[in-house]
Amino acid sequence: MVIAVEAHKLAYMALPKAGCSSVKEALAHLDPSVEKPRKEDVTVYTWHDVYPTKRFRPHRFQDYADYWRFCVVRDPIKRLLSVYTNRVVQFGDLRNSTKLREGRDWLSDVSREPSPDEFFQNLDVYKRASSSIKHHAIEAWLFVGRDLGAYNKVYKTEDLGQLGYDLSLLTRQPVDMPRRNNSEMTLDIADLQDKTIDAxxxxxxxxxxxxxxxYKNPLGPRRHASCAMPIRRVS
Known part of the structure; x- marks a missing residue:
């Protein structure tokens, strides 16, 4: 589903864990068709309810060929690690998983509150156990499409300030680009076991x-298992 602001001919494809909470809030304040809630009623889910994140559909995207189309991408390591810090630790997606609570046989060997290593070593299992985990941890192209050249501009999460500036020029309105839904804890690839990185x-x-x-892959080329060289860590 394309997130479109018809009044300003803007079309945005949201990628989970890539600044989408911030971008949606900024667009909602520019969109005259959106009824703004009272400030005290705004929650972390407010703007996601207004603009749900859906997977990319080429035929729908083509309907907005005359719009200014953009998306935001994030460093893959940071995006994946934030699934644990934000969705698992902060929001408790696994604690709230019905399948995990019911103790399905195929989930008997995994925890509802896993360590980072247990979570990432069993990521495919956890994606089956929780639709939210799957939604946030699948490939970027499923949300933004395979052809990034189809966009007028692709921003990195590091460039949200530039996105705000560009939106202000396009709409002739002041744009506040808030920083929303940040993880409360930090996790680095260097914190993970080698076998977790392999997974x-x-x-x-x-x-x-x-x-x-x-983005350049900081892990470098994959080495054959017989090589003694360790996986290069990322600082």
Whole structure:
């Protein structure tokens, strides 16, 4: 689903864990069709209810060819790690998982409150257990499409200030680009065990290949198992 602000001919494809809470809030304040709630009634879910994040559909995206189309991407390691710090620790998606609470047989070996290593070593299992985890931890192209050249501009999360400036020029209105839904804890790739990195590396390699114009894979080329060289850590 394209998040469109018809009044200003803006079309945004949201990528989970890539600044979408901040961008949605900024767009909602620019969109005259959105009924603004009272400040005290705003929650972390308010703007996601207004603009749900849906997967990319080429035929729907084409309907907005005359709009200023943009998306925001994030460093794949940071995006994936934030699934744990934000969705698992902060919002308790696994504690709230019905499948985990019911103790399904295929979930008997995993915890509802896993450590980072347990979570990422069993990421595919946790994605099956929680639709929210799956939503936030699947490939970027499923939300922004395979052709990033189809956008007027692709921003990195580091460039949200520039996005705010550009939106103000396009709409001729002041734009506040808030920083929303930040994780309350920090986690670095160096905090993970080598076998955990091995488990998530195929996913990360694919994400860095897709976003190679914007981010370089800091893990470097994958080495054969017989090599004695350790995986290079990221600071």
């Amino acid at each position: 998530i590396r195929p996913f990360l390699d694919g994400e860095y290949a897709f976003l190679s114009e914007f």
